Amino acid sequence: MRNLYVDYGTGDDAVTALRDVDLTLHRGEVLGLAGESGSGKSTLAYAVTRLLSPPGVITGGDVVYHQRDGDDLDILSLTPQQLRAFRWQELSIVFQGAMNSLNPVHTVHSQLTDVLQAHRPEMSKADRTARAEELLKLVGIATDRLGSFPHQLSGGMRQRVMIAMALALEPEIVIMDEPTTALDVVMQRQILRQLVRLREELGFSVIFITHDISLLVEFSDRIAIMYGGRIVEEAGAADIYRDSQHPYSDGLLHSFPALHGPRRELTGIPGSPPHLAAMPSGCAFHPRCPKAFDPCAAKVPVLAAPGGQGDRAVACWLHHTP
Template identity: 70%
Template sequence: MDVDTPIPDPHPDHAAATGDAVLEISGLNVDYGTGEQAVRAVSEVNLTLRRGEVLGLAGESGSGKSTLAYGLTRLLPPPGVVADGKVLYRPGDGSEPIDVLALSPAGLRDFRWAQTSIVFQAAMNALNPVDKISTQLTDVLKAHKPELSRTERAERARELLGLVGIPADRLDSYPHQLSGGMRQRVMIGMALALEPRIVIMDEPTTALDVVMQRQILGVFSRLRKRLDFSVIFITHDLSLLVEFADRIAIMYGGRIVEEAPAAQIYRDPLHPYSDGLLHSFPALRGPRRELAGIPGSPPDPRSLPSGCSFHPRCPKAFDPCSREIPVLGVPDDPQQQGGRTGTGRTVACWLHPAASSQPPTAAQFDSTLT
């Protein structure tokens, strides 16, 4: 997609249909290790996922995207631990919200797959190589719906393959006998086996060619509209999210640095890191242009820079950036009125300080323009 070409709002019919919150993440902190040796990989993340919404989570490798997903579902392998925060799931049936981080092992087992499922980024590693596809699909049903008979489970497995466009005769195949795209479709079918309200997609198209990426996303988009579930889509490819997501949250150094509707992020990114990501992929139309990219490398979470962790790589950094961490909030800048601050837009950048933070002085801001 060409970042210089205007686009309409992404699937406006779907965006208008989003409703009440189904998942609320507040103050989430995730560490690797404990005590003085702990390394904070996710810091003070606040996100809300609404019914029927696709929330994109973008950033370079190491920004904390997958750690956030595994933390909120309590799938972090040791030594990862959720140090603080809340993850509230709202069932939507009038019952009280469920605190995911406080669930017992039995409650957590019931919650996973039935209410929230994950499509992992490496299907060949996520699928058991020594079991047939039929066994892996029916095992999910056996574990969560023991009342189903063997015949009913087999019929449901055939239905799931049909949903994702795979012939039923592939049920007797092993994972290595399927193409990469078919394996990823099997994972999507498995994730939808119990009709969850939330599906987390952790870079599901990373190992696929661009043609297969679009096919997978096309299948998933149709299923989302048909089954009305919400999605958290994690990827480093912002161009995919611009097409697929309703809202996009940008992560850097374990923090959310910008969040806005997808069309706003595409047309007018406020954070220099968001702008850098947008200009890191080639235009498909128009004149040739040199890719801008982002200089340097993501920071080591064991030794984050002071102030804004992006400032060593930022072309617009000025005095406050190296001293103080900007607050994530609605920009309190008169120059941003008239639509740029739109509904739900937040940013953590001293170029657009939030109303709850101390903005830089005029002299400090002017220094960025010279």
């Protein structure tokens, strides 16, 4: 993703939800995307997959998919027919509130095989059923549940059926938009461990979106932090946890208790996220930032490597010359 912009609405009433977003997903990695509600995480997922509902519109930038054969595919220029073939085949998504995304009047078998019938019409009915059974086994569900309706499954099982559906065509990229929000902590960990195992087994890449940075620290290779529609920090998960460079990242990390080591006071972040229709001048975080100084209110910081550290990037005047 390069210089990606997304607006809601048009003309003078347009609200910019994504601003100049630069982000790269590497093959086979788990990229975590964290931030408070309203920071632009889901908008980014829907922009990349071309699933933005009106009045959302992509107003600038590029989204390029590098195929295994070496060719580059511009996702934003695909026709509806090309986009239909691309989705689920190369890129799939597990939606926010995914355990309620299953059709309540169709069985698990019907919904899993529907994906296969649409994208693999050459498959026989028996082959589609065999693949559906294989998918359920993959996510740890007994195959006798194929005939069940969604209301006959627990929340965690419905969640895993959605993950199985996303993996049906063995895509290269899976975007997971807060898929475990409605589940208890134990079930969250079970599903995420299963996801990591599947990633190692099948080799796909994951964009994992959540407001819970503690989950990302544990399961991601890299983490990107969003605030006010921008990426404000990007680094390896261990680097973010041990040495976050942006005050907002530090605030998120101190908003949950540590399970090990000495007790620490939970500080949180004062104030509320900015209203996208009335963004602050300069750095969007400066009204809430405990380390803000003169340039913060006047100039928007550039996302760049601090002090020549090429493996991370931060948008903060504490690490760059104003």
